[in-house]
Amino acid sequence: MTHILPAGLTASATVAASSANLGPGFDSLGLALGMYDEIVVETTQSGLTIDVEGQGAGQVPLDESHLVVQAIKRGLEAAGLQAGGLKVKSRNVIPHSRGLGSSAAAVVGGLAVVNGLAAQVDSKELDRDQLVQLSSEFEGHPDNAAAAVLGGAVVSWTVTKGGADAGPARYGAVQLDLHPDIRFFPAIPEIRSSTAETRVLLPEQVPHTDARFNLSRAAMLVVALTKRPDLLVEATEDRLHQPQRAPAMPASAEYLAALRRLSIAAVLSGAGPAVIALTNGVDLPAEALEIGAANGFAVTEMSVGAGVRWSAGTA
Numbered sequence: 001m002t003h004i005l006p007a008g009l010t011a012s013a014t015v016a017a018s019s020a021n022l023g024p025g026f027d028s029l030g031l032a033l034g035m036y037d038e039i040v041v042e043t044t045q046s047g048l049t050i051d052v053e054g055q056g057a058g059q060v061p062l063d064e065s066h067l068v069v070q071a072i073k074r075g076l077e078a079a080g081l082q083a084g085g086l087k088v089k090s091r092n093v094i095p096h097s098r099g100l101g102s103s104a105a106a107v108v109g110g111l112a113v114v115n116g117l118a119a120q121v122d123s124k125e126l127d128r129d130q131l132v133q134l135s136s137e138f139e140g141h142p143d144n145a146a147a148a149v150l151g152g153a154v155v156s157w158t159v160t161k162g163g164a165d166a167g168p169a170r171y172g173a174v175q176l177d178l179h180p181d182i183r184f185f186p187a188i189p190e191i192r193s194s195t196a197e198t199r200v201l202l203p204e205q206v207p208h209t210d211a212r213f214n215l216s217r218a219a220m221l222v223v224a225l226t227k228r229p230d231l232l233v234e235a236t237e238d239r240l241h242q243p244q245r246a247p248a249m250p251a252s253a254e255y256l257a258a259l260r261r262l263s264i265a266a267v268l269s270g271a272g273p274a275v276i277a278l279t280n281g282v283d284l285p286a287e288a289l290e291i292g293a294a295n296g297f298a299v300t301e302m303s304v305g306a307g308v309r310w311s312a313g314t315a
Contacts, residue, residue, distance in 0.1 A: 003123055005076075005083045009043045010313050011116025015109035016151065016305030017094040018101030019186070019276050020143035022225075023236035023267040024217035030147035030154045031276075032305030033100065033186060037092045039068055039109040043117065044085035055092035055102065067103060071110025071138065078111075078134060079118050079126055097192035099270035104144035107135045112149075112310040120312050129172070131308070132156075136171035144270065146173030151307030153178050153225050176222065178304060179229045181281040186274055187297035193249055193273045201244050210239040229280040232265035236278065242268045249273040255295045262288055 016032040037055075050062040050069065060066060068090055076082060090109075094102045111134055115125040126134070128149055135145035142156035156173035217237050224231040245268065246253035252273040259266035262285060265278040275297065277284055284299065292299040 002080055002082050003121055005043045005081055005117060005121060007043050007045045007084065009117050009120050010040065011113050011120070011310065012038060012040045012313070013109045013113040013116065013308060013310040014038050015105045015112065015148050015308045016101075018104055018144040018147040018270075018305065019099070019267075019274075020101065020141075020147070020270040021238075021241065021267065022153075022221060022276075023238040023242070024214045024221060024240070025143070025155075026214070026238075026240050027141040027143055027158075028156055029218065029221065030143035030156060031184070032147040032151045032153075032307070033184065034303035034305045035093055035100070036305070037090065037094050037102075037105045037109055039106075039113050040089040040091075041072060041113050041117070042087040043083045044087055046085040048085060049087045051087075051089045053089070053091045055094060056090075056096050057092070059096070067106040067138075068110040071107040071135070072114060074134060074138075075111040075114030075126060076117075078130065079114055079123055081114065081118060081121070081123060083117075095188055095274075098188055098274045099193065099268065099272045100186070100188070100274055101144040101148060101270065104135065104139055104148045107138045108145060108148040108308050111135055112308045116310040116312045128307075132173050133171050137168060142171040142173055146171070147305070149173070149308055150175045152176065152304055155222065176226050178225055179227060182225065182229050182232070183279045183281065183283075184302055184304065185277040185279070185284050185299055186269065186302050187255060187277065187292050187299040188274045189251060189296050189298075191249075191251065191273055191296070193271060201248060202241055203244065206240055214238060214240050229278075232278050232280060233260070233263055236265045236267050238267070245272060251295045251297075255292060255297060258291045259288055264288060 136142035224235040
């Protein structure tokens with residue numbers, strides 16, 4: 001049974017940036033970062049109005065194809081709700097097309113803001129597992145989406161069934177207890193990259209030795225993130241996607257290599273071009289900051305992001 005929402009209800013959601021893969025954990029490991037977008041929605045009698053401030057303003061579509069709007073409508077459907085019309089406002093801080101999960105934030109925020117509406121009409125809210133599932137369906141993989149939903153560092157997975165009647169994939173995730181000594185230093189360039197364009201650079205098949213290598217490093221990385229940050233440099237090694245993407249983003253590849261030559265754990269953030277350095281309780285050396293600036297990267301320390309938050313009314 002569908003509940004028709006009255007006009008005049010407002011709700012908001014705040015959602016973090018995220019970094020996927022973290023080196024060897026391709027499409028499975030993710031990390032929320034302390035940089036947040038905010039979405040505010042108001043129900044109306046009819047029509048659709050979209051306002052975008054900050055990142056993406058003047059660039060993203062302002063119609064039904066807007067990703068936040070698509071997510072809100074999917075969330076309303078999943079919650080058994082319907083709105084005659086919507087006013088949607090996005091206040092964006094997360095840079096677009098840098099490998100920092102802006103699309104996952106849009107989807108997770110759009111789904112979560114529905115919970116703020118549902119709470120005002122005594123409708124059941126979408127739980128965290130549902131938010132992971134629905135947002136991962138949009139993304140096609142759960143690493144960024146799960147991090148944005150749960151916050152912190154996450155291990156996520158995809159369950160698929162073979163055959164013509166397999167149905168949609170199922171997605172799951174658990175949050176890791178990050179070691180308190182680990183510090184994160186995102187390096188964000190002005191240049192952009194497309195995940196779709198860089199994903200086609202990845203081969204359909206990989207050598208068994210490379211697969212084995214990444215399995216060991218991904219397992220080690222879970223240990224490094226939770227118990228042994230002294231293992232971070234070795235644990236963030238990768239053979240499955242970063243070398244293959246390097247030709248498409250030479251500045252990122254060069255900076256990544258330079259950081260690792262300085263014995264700093266560093267990874268491509270998602271599909272790039274942002275890079276993230278991880279340290280065991282210490283600052284980045286001046287040389288690392290200088291090389292970053294010389295290659296067009298703004299390097300700052302960033303806290304770990306919290307899970308998505310929503311509320312009835314506006315912030």
